[in-house]
Amino acid sequence: MAAIASLQAVNLTLRRRGTRCGIAEPSGEPAPMGLKTRYDDGLVERVFMGLFARKMDKFGSKKKKETKEKGFWEYDYESFVEVSKRVMQGRSRVQQQEAVREVLLSMLPPGAPQQFRKLFPPTKWAAEFNAALTVPFFHWLVGPSQVIEVEVNGVKQRSGVRIKKCRYLENSGCVGMCVNMCKIPTQDFFTNEFGLPLTMNxxxxxxxxxxxxxQAPPAFEEDVATKQPCLADICSMSNPSSPICPKLEA
Structure with a gap:
C-alpha cells in the first residue's frame, strides 16, 4: 500500500505541474472503432510506462541489447506494449499471468498486500474508494474512465468503473494480451493478494x-472473455481460423 500511495503522490504532484496526459482527439473522446486514439502523454505518464516496462522487460524474450538503457521518461506507450508482447512469447497463458503477478509484486514493498487488507477490508466503502482511485490513477494505462453504479450481491453501489475504450487493448489488438496480461492477473491480484474481489468484463x-x-471473478473456464476469437482485422498475431484466440488455449 505504501508503494501505491507514494506513486499516487508522485502522480498528483506532477499533474499539478501541468504534465497531465489527455486525449489528443479534437472531440476529447476516444476515436471511433477502426481508428486509433491519439494521446498527449506527459512526463508522469512516461515515467509510469517506463517503470512498468522495465520491470516487465526482465521477463521478456531476449532482444538486441541497446547501447544505452532508456530512462523512465523515454518510454512511450508503443514500447510499453511491445515489451508486453515479448513477455508473451514462449509462455503458456498461466506463465504469462504469473509473470504479470511477479511484476506487480515487485513494485510493492514487503508486507504491502497485508497492509492493504488491513486498510481496505472487503466492504462497500473499500470497493467504492478503489473504484474512485482507479479513474485518475490508471488513466495512463487504460485511457479515460468513469465511476458507475453497479449491483454486487444484490446491493447497488458506486464501485464500478467503465473504461470507455481501453488503451491497452486498442494498441495491442490482441484478445490474449487483454485477458492474460491484464484482466486475469489484475483480478487475481486484487482478489487473492489484496483480499478485495474484482471482476473485469x-x-x-x-x-x-x-x-x-x-464482485468475485468467475472461474477461468466459465468466463466469457476466455472464449473470444482473435480480432483478426487488427491483431498481427491473430489466427482467423481458430474459434478461440490461441493465447487463451495454451
Missing amino acids: PNFEDMSCEMIYG
Whole structure:
C-alpha cells in the first residue's frame, strides 16, 4: 500500500505541474472503432510506462541489447506494449499471468498486500474508494474512465468503473494480451493478494471494459472473455481460423 500511495503522490504532484496526459482527439473522446486514439502523454505518464516496462522487460524474450538503457521518461506507450508482447512469447497463458503477478509484486514493498487488507477490508466503502482511485490513477494505462453504479450481491453501489475504450487493448489488438496480461492477473491480484474481489468484463466489440470492485471473478473456464476469437482485422498475431484466440488455449 505504501508503494501505491507514494506513486499516487508522485502522480498528483506532477499533474499539478501541468504534465497531465489527455486525449489528443479534437472531440476529447476516444476515436471511433477502426481508428486509433491519439494521446498527449506527459512526463508522469512516461515515467509510469517506463517503470512498468522495465520491470516487465526482465521477463521478456531476449532482444538486441541497446547501447544505452532508456530512462523512465523515454518510454512511450508503443514500447510499453511491445515489451508486453515479448513477455508473451514462449509462455503458456498461466506463465504469462504469473509473470504479470511477479511484476506487480515487485513494485510493492514487503508486507504491502497485508497492509492493504488491513486498510481496505472487503466492504462497500473499500470497493467504492478503489473504484474512485482507479479513474485518475490508471488513466495512463487504460485511457479515460468513469465511476458507475453497479449491483454486487444484490446491493447497488458506486464501485464500478467503465473504461470507455481501453488503451491497452486498442494498441495491442490482441484478445490474449487483454485477458492474460491484464484482466486475469489484475483480478487475481486484487482478489487473492489484496483480499478485495474484482471482476473485469472487457467488451471486444467496442473495446470498452467494466471493472466491478467487490464482485468475485468467475472461474477461468466459465468466463466469457476466455472464449473470444482473435480480432483478426487488427491483431498481427491473430489466427482467423481458430474459434478461440490461441493465447487463451495454451
